[in-house]
Amino acid sequence: MTPIKLNRRELMVGAGAAVLTARSAFAQGEPPKPKQIVVNASGGSMNTALRKAYFDAFEKETGIRVVETSPVDLGKLKAMVGSGNVEWNLTEIGGQDGALVQRLGLVEKIDPKLVDRSAYPKEARGEYIFASSVYSTVLAYRTDVFAPGKQPKGWAEFWDVKRFPGPRSMRNHPVDNLEYALLADGVPADKLYPIDMDRAFKKLDEIKPHVNVWWTTGQQPAQLLLDKEVVLATGWNGRFFDLMKKGAPIAVDWTQGSLKQGTFVIPKGAKDPYWANKMLAYMSDAKRQSIYANELGYPGLNLESIKYIDPQAAPHMPTHPENLSKQFWLNVAWWDGNLEKSMERWKQWLLKK
Amino acid sequence: MTPADRVRRRAVGSAIVLSVPAVLLLLALFAVPLLRLLALSVEGGSLVAYQRALTNELYLRVIFETFKIAAVVTLLTLALGYPVAYVMATSGRVWQLVGIAFVLLPFWTSILVRTYAWMVMLGRNGVVNRTLIGWGVIDSPLPLLNNLAGVLIGMVHVLLPYMILPVFNAVKKVDPNLVLAAEGLGAPRWRAFLRVTLPLTMNGVAAGVTLVFTLSLGFFITPALLGGGRVVMIANLIEEQVRELLNWAFAGALSAILLALTLAAFWGISRIARTRSA
Numbered sequence: 001m002t003p004i005k006l007n008r009r010e011l012m013v014g015a016g017a018a019v020l021t022a023r024s025a026f027a028q029g030e031p032p033k034p035k036q037i038v039v040n041a042s043g044g045s046m047n048t049a050l051r052k053a054y055f056d057a058f059e060k061e062t063g064i065r066v067v068e069t070s071p072v073d074l075g076k077l078k079a080m081v082g083s084g085n086v087e088w089n090l091t092e093i094g095g096q097d098g099a100l101v102q103r104l105g106l107v108e109k110i111d112p113k114l115v116d117r118s119a120y121p122k123e124a125r126g127e128y129i130f131a132s133s134v135y136s137t138v139l140a141y142r143t144d145v146f147a148p149g150k151q152p153k154g155w156a157e158f159w160d161v162k163r164f165p166g167p168r169s170m171r172n173h174p175v176d177n178l179e180y181a182l183l184a185d186g187v188p189a190d191k192l193y194p195i196d197m198d199r200a201f202k203k204l205d206e207i208k209p210h211v212n213v214w215w216t217t218g219q220q221p222a223q224l225l226l227d228k229e230v231v232l233a234t235g236w237n238g239r240f241f242d243l244m245k246k247g248a249p250i251a252v253d254w255t256q257g258s259l260k261q262g263t264f265v266i267p268k269g270a271k272d273p274y275w276a277n278k279m280l281a282y283m284s285d286a287k288r289q290s291i292y293a294n295e296l297g298y299p300g301l302n303l304e305s306i307k308y309i310d311p312q313a314a315p316h317m318p319t320h321p322e323n324l325s326k327q328f329w330l331n332v333a334w335w336d337g338n339l340e341k342s343m344e345r346w347k348q349w350l351l352k353k
Numbered sequence: 354m355t356p357a358d359r360v361r362r363r364a365v366g367s368a369i370v371l372s373v374p375a376v377l378l379l380l381a382l383f384a385v386p387l388l389r390l391l392a393l394s395v396e397g398g399s400l401v402a403y404q405r406a407l408t409n410e411l412y413l414r415v416i417f418e419t420f421k422i423a424a425v426v427t428l429l430t431l432a433l434g435y436p437v438a439y440v441m442a443t444s445g446r447v448w449q450l451v452g453i454a455f456v457l458l459p460f461w462t463s464i465l466v467r468t469y470a471w472m473v474m475l476g477r478n479g480v481v482n483r484t485l486i487g488w489g490v491i492d493s494p495l496p497l498l499n500n501l502a503g504v505l506i507g508m509v510h511v512l513l514p515y516m517i518l519p520v521f522n523a524v525k526k527v528d529p530n531l532v533l534a535a536e537g538l539g540a541p542r543w544r545a546f547l548r549v550t551l552p553l554t555m556n557g558v559a560a561g562v563t564l565v566f567t568l569s570l571g572f573f574i575t576p577a578l579l580g581g582g583r584v585v586m587i588a589n590l591i592e593e594q595v596r597e598l599l600n601w602a603f604a605g606a607l608s609a610i611l612l613a614l615t616l617a618a619f620w621g622i623s624r625i626a627r628t629r630s631a
Contacts, residue, residue, distance in 0.1 A: 075596035094597075104599065167477075172582040212477075213499045214582025229476050229498075340598050347585055348411045351418075 034272045036065035037279065040091035041264075043070025044219075045242065046296065053292035054282045064275060074101070081106045081268045088267055089276040095260035096175055098129045099336035108266040114277035117284055117302075124261065124301045130280050131261040133289070133298035136318035136327055137176045138257035140221070140240045143249045145231045154255040155184035158232060159203070161210050166231035168207070169224050172214035174346040175335060176234065176258045177204065179328070183256050189328040197342065201349050214350065225250050241297030241316045252316070257327040259318055262298060293317060387612075394605030402606035412590065412607065416614070419587045422501075422576075423569035426508045430565050431558065433509065434516035438557075439550075441517070442524035453521075460514040468578050471507050472498060475579075499581025507575040512568060516561035523557025524550065559626030563619060570615055587611055 039055070041047055047068045055066040072092050080086045093101060101107050107128045117125045124131040139158060141151045145166060152164045158180070170177055178195050181203035187196075212230050215221050221235030222243050237257070243250050264283070266276045282288060289300025290308035299305060299317045306319070314320055318327065335342075394402050406412045441452035459467060474480045475498040482494040497503055527550055535545035573588035587607060594604035 073596055074599060078599050078601075100599065212581065216577045216582070220578075223472075227473075227476055228478050340600065343593065343598065344409070344411060347415075347590070350582060351411070351414065351585060 031272070031274045033062065033064055034275060036067050037089040037272060037275050038067045038069060038087055039279065040069045040072065040088045042072050042092060042218075043068075046238075049292050049295040052295060053288045054279070057288065058279055058282050062275070062278065066279075077101070077106055077267055078104065084269060086267045086270045089270050089272055090264055090266055090279055092132070093263050093265055095135070095263055096330065096332050096335045096339070098126065098261075098263050098265075099332055100339075101265060102128050103336070106265075106268050108268055108270065108273055108276075110266065110280060111273075111277045114274070115280045115284055119286065119302045119304045120284070121301065121303065128265060129261075130264045130283070131301045132264050132283055133262040133292065133296075133300050134259060134318050135262055135298050136237045136254070136257040136259045136323075137171070137234055138237050138240070138318075138327075139253045139255070140225060140233050140235055140250055141253065142225060142228065142231045143251050148251055151251070151253050152232065153253055155180040156186070159184040159207050161207075164232065167212035167229070168210050169213040169215055169221050169230040169233040169235075170207075170211050171221075171234060172216050172350070174342040175339075176330070177346075178342065179258060179330070180234070180256070181207075189256065192328070193331045193334045195334065195338070195342075197345065201345065204349065222250075237316070237318055238297040241313075244316070254318070254323040254326045257318065257323070259324075259327050259329045260332075261301070390605045391609055392605075393601050394603075394609050396602040396605075402603045403610070405603065406606050406610055412587075415585050415587050415590055416610065418585065419570055419611075420614070420618075422504065422508070422584070422586065423566050426505060426512060426569045427562055427566045429505065429509045430512050430516040431562065434513050434561065435520055435558070437513075438517045438520035439524050442521050456514050456517050459510070464511055464574060467511060468507055468575050471503065471510070471579060475503055475506065498579060499583065501580070501584055503579035503581070504576045504584045507579040508569060508572055511575060512565045515564040515568060519560035519564070520554060520557040523554040523560075527553045555626060559622060562626075563622050566618060566622065567615055570611065570618075 039050070041050055047070060051066075051068065055068070058064070059066055069088070072094065074093060074097055077088075077091060077093070080088065109128055110126070110130055115130070120131070139152065139155075146152070146164065152158045152160065157164060158168070170180075178197065178200040179192055181200040182192055182195065183189065184207075185199060185203045187199075213220065213224055215224070215233075215235070218236050218239055221230075221233035222239040224230045225233050225240075226243060226248055237252060240250055240252050244252075264280065266273055266280075270276060284300070284302055286300070286302045286304035287308050289302050289305035290310075293299040293305065294310045294313050297313065297316050297318075299309065299319045306314075309317065315322070317323065396402075437452070437456075441449055441456075444452070472479075476482070477494040477498070479498065481497060482491075485491045486494065497506070531549050531553070532545050535549045536542065540548065570586075571588050572586055573592055576584045576586045577589055588611075591604050591607045591611070594600045594607065
């Protein structure tokens with residue numbers, strides 16, 4: 001056999017034809033299936049619920065194994081994308097980091113042909129950002145210290161240590177806390193942004209001596225309430241929901257809670273993006289989102305999913321109409337531009353005697 | 354060249370050959386990433402990151418606090434670790450093994466698990482406070498957690514083995530006949546210890562101090578969880594820059610400053626140790 005010799009022109013034409021045939025093959029079927037895809041998320045009970053709601057069905061229907069990793073780590077995402085060795089097909093990121101990863105070019109576009117978000121609210125159909133669920137940073141209290149109905153409602157009352165005495169815990173982070181301080185100081189929820197930092201930190205001075213623990217991990221506030229280390233704490237609603245399901249003397253007040261979106265992205269340069277999008281399609285399904293919500297208290301953004309939520313769990317959802325109207329949405333865009341500055345100032349404020 | 358010279362030369366040669374894999378490993382896994390980190394910190398040939406780190410009151414203060422905490426932790430581990438090491442090294446074989454087991458078991462346990470365990474122990478309603486209140490020793494709970502005290506307890510616990518093991522080793526090497534000779538010459542036991550054992554174990558102490566001090570400088574999980582947010586060490590700020598703010602240039606600059614100060618401390622400790630043991 002004589003070896004086939006091609007000149008450059010013929011080679012290009014050939015390559016073009018190959019691309020064309022590949023395209024039409026894609027249009028008819030699906031790209032080759034990988035053995036597995038890797039989904040990185042927060043870990044713990046969240047991964048258990050992800051598996052129950054989405055991963056098991058995905059594995060069964062596609063035959064592709066889903067490998068779970070944790071924790072959420074923005075630094076690792078940046079390192080993976082930078083080195084070109086992207087291990088994750090899909091990763092969760094912090095609710096406030098959506099704008100940042102987009103600005104740094106760390107994420108791929110979501111394919112609207114594969115992921116149908118027509119039942120999502122318009123604001124939640126990000127080009128690069130997949131909103132998986134809603135969560136809120138809320139106030140939780142010990143019911144044996146404050147009888148339900150007699151708990152502080154809203155941040156002005158949380159700040160009122162005479163009427164509501166006892167040690168408190170808040171997150172060791174300016175996000176949420178600057179908003180809470182302004183709300184406590186009488187700023188209306190629709191006038192929070194741009195945040196007046198001087199005013200917020202001045203108000204925070206008042207509560208500082210009464211905050212026993214500035215928490216860093218999501219499990220801390222729940223544990224602190226359970227151990228009665230504190231009687232009031234801010235924290236992610238799902239962590240408290242979990243304790244309440246187990247019968248702990250803890251309840252949540254939704255007044256002026258800070259709503260955010262749980263977020264998943266496809267890392268830039270990730271392998272098999274088709275299958276990552278396919279997974280997102282599973283994760284946008286109304287019925288499946290309700291399984292996740294019943295488990296964790298984090299409802300999905302597919303508005304249809306409300307229909308399938310267990311009526312017992314419904315009042316514990318941040319999107320329950322009664323709760324939703326009491327809360328405000330965190331302004332992610334403002335935080336993207338001001339995070340570093342406010343974190344520096346937060347630490348300075350914390351260390352100030 | 355005498356045969357002895359030849360043997361010595363061959364020994365040196367084979368030592369070099371034998372150390373090649375370790376040196377290569379260190380170069381690839383430590384020196385190269387370190388240089389890349391330093392390169393990151395001067396991104397675009399600018400020293401802005403260093404200027405910010407060295408002029409902002411926050412970073413200077415946190416660096417100072419970090420060194421202060423590291424020094425206190427080192428002194429505490431020395432005060433607690435030396436007697437333990439001494440007793441272990443001078444007791445019988447069985448007790449020695451038991452002692453080593455007690456030192457090493459926590460050493461092999463995850464630092465996170467140990468930190469959470471301290472949260473259970475030290476809280477307002479924790480084991481320690483409830484016991485003391487139950488015995489009527491105190492009326493209201495002691496503030497042992499979510500402050501500097503909690504951080505010091507947690508760090509000393511994690512770092513004790515790094516002090517005990519080198520000191521243990523040094524005490525074991527002291528010839529007991531020297532102590533006997535000193536006592537035979539009329540020295541009371543405490544003087545024999547001060548004049549004979551202590552100087553001969555200074556190498557072990559120096560090794561322990563160096564290990565504990567330098568490791569302390571890089572702590573971040575323990576202060577984050579046991580300090581209740583009131584204790585900030587420089588590693589906490591570096592981690593925040595790397596993982597949350599993605600400002601790697603600034604993280605690189607902070608790391609480089611920490612590295613330089615650590616090397617300076619290392620040099621200082623070894624100088625003191627050399628003049629002491631000389």
